Amino acid sequence: MIRFLHTADLHLDSPFKGITDMPISRLTELRESTFAAYENLIQYAEKSVPDFVLIAGDIYDGEDRSLRAQMRFVKGLERLQQAGIPVFMSYGNHDHLGGKWTRFQLPGNVTVFGPEVETAELTVRGQRVRIHGFSYKERHIKEAMIGHYPNSARDSGIVDIGMLHGSIAGEESHAVYAPFTREALLEKGYHYWALGHIHKRQVLHNEPPIVYPGNLQGRHRNERGVKGFYEVELEGNEASLKFVPTSVLVFDEIEIDCTEMSHANEWLTACQNAATEVMERTGACILSVRNIKMSPEASHLFSGSSNEEWLEVLRESADRGIWFSGLQFEENKKSALLPDSPLVRSVKEQIDSWDDEDWKQALQDVYQHARSGPYLSALTAEMKKELSDEAGKLISNELST
Ligand SMILES: [Mn+2]
Structure with missing residues (x-):
């Protein structure tokens, strides 16, 4: 039996840009939340000592990888090293290798996949395990990288795990990166697919598992609900998954x-x-x-x-x-x-009070226009009423969005 943790999309140091009207104490808590969720992951690993940890891309939120985020991330990895836990990780579209950043050296327990699909190997209590993966060399990887993954070595008793940061081909709701199909993943014959990129937790296939763990901490109102990672146990062809929550907000x-x-x-x-x-x-x-x-x-x-x-x-x-x-x-x-709101009412009252001279003034740009002017008929009471209603609608729509 082997046991590992599968996480992805940490997005450390997310700026939470959209949220501006919070009191500063709460905003500080929010800006710390991606780190606090990561801390929960590290603490869980220290306590439960899995055989290894997989991080499937988007560790950092920005391609410039803030120094603070790197320092905190590396500290966590060092604690895993002290606990004797190997880490396998890849970078995704948010923290691709082409970004400009000040490098930190990673501790020796960490294996980082390069821009081509690579295979790392380890042995867990006599069981050989191969882990396959790659990092984004630039932000937009449109190529179907799945073609570069080797087939499994099931016949020789080796456990194969694929790490892939990407999305299902044809899935319109997200930017499609490193597209794949379920069938293409299954054809490889692996025991587990550790995916990243989609922030909503989902199991795409059960036997063998193809899994998005989702992000560790939600970042806006479209990333709803409790967030965390999976603890996975593989025993022969059997897999069991346990969701472990980490989000602090x-x-x-x-x-x-x-x-x-x-x-x-x-x-x-x-x-x-x-x-x-x-x-x-x-x-x-x-x-x-x-x-x-x-x-x-x-x-x-x-x-x-x-x-x-x-x-x-x-x-x-x-x-x-x-x-x-x-x-x-x-x-x-x-x-x-909203048509009934005080603002809409006062604008409509204003318009209704206009005399012919005011209307002329308001509409002079269209009526005096060399091209359109000759084609316009004289303004009727009905048209005025229509314009006033339209103005009211425009205001209420603007206010309610
Ligand atoms: Mn992501």
Whole structure:
């Protein structure tokens, strides 16, 4: 039996650029979160002493690899060295070999795959293990690198593990790098495929396992839920996987049913209850609130104050450990929500008060245009009404996105 840890997409020192309105203490905690998650991985390894650790690319968030991130990463690797744990790793599209960075020397327990597919070998209690992988030599590897992986040596009793940072060919939701198909991976006859690149944890195939462990720490509201790595045991052709959580802050979304909402405090209580439930399940969290099933009454309630004000009171009433990042209103109710808002109302009132001279002024660019002018008919009351409505819609759409 061999036992190893499979992680990928550490994205150490992610800048969390999109999040700007947090108080500084929380922002500091957030900026430390990728390191804290890595620390959880290292501690788990020190405690459980696996036979080896696999890191399948995107260790760093940026191709310039901040010094701080490198120092912290190397310190973790040194602790694994002290615990006698070998590490096999590759670089991905985010931390490709072509980037410009100040190099740290890695400790002797670490094997880094080069730009071509290479094979590393080790023996675990008499069992020969081969690990195959490569690092990105530049950011965009469009080539199907899978063609360069050797076939397994199953017949000779060797365990083969493939490490690959890339995505399934034709998968439109992500930039496709080093594309592969499930079939192409299975054809190699390996015992395990340790993938990286896709941040959502998923097992693409069970026997043998083809696995994305996801990232160690979510970085924005589209990287939801608890994040971590897999601990894998291989025994003959049997594999067992255990997910080990590492994230210290969980991004998630709560849905609030607004059917019955007629007062602000009802909504605040509903948000707090839903948020507490998430926190009890996952620990500290950053939540976006999605308001669904907006009744006319609820629309009326929300139109009385701006989104910023709602968010402000929500944050003020939040428990420790919960941060509300933003509000959304169910798509089809967006326009029903805002035409009534004070801003839209005042703009429409303004437009409605225009006399012919004001209209002429507002539209002079089109009416006096040498090409378009001659083709325009005189402005009717109906057209004015239409323009005023369009202006209202434009404003409410801009405000609600
Ligand atoms: Mn990544």
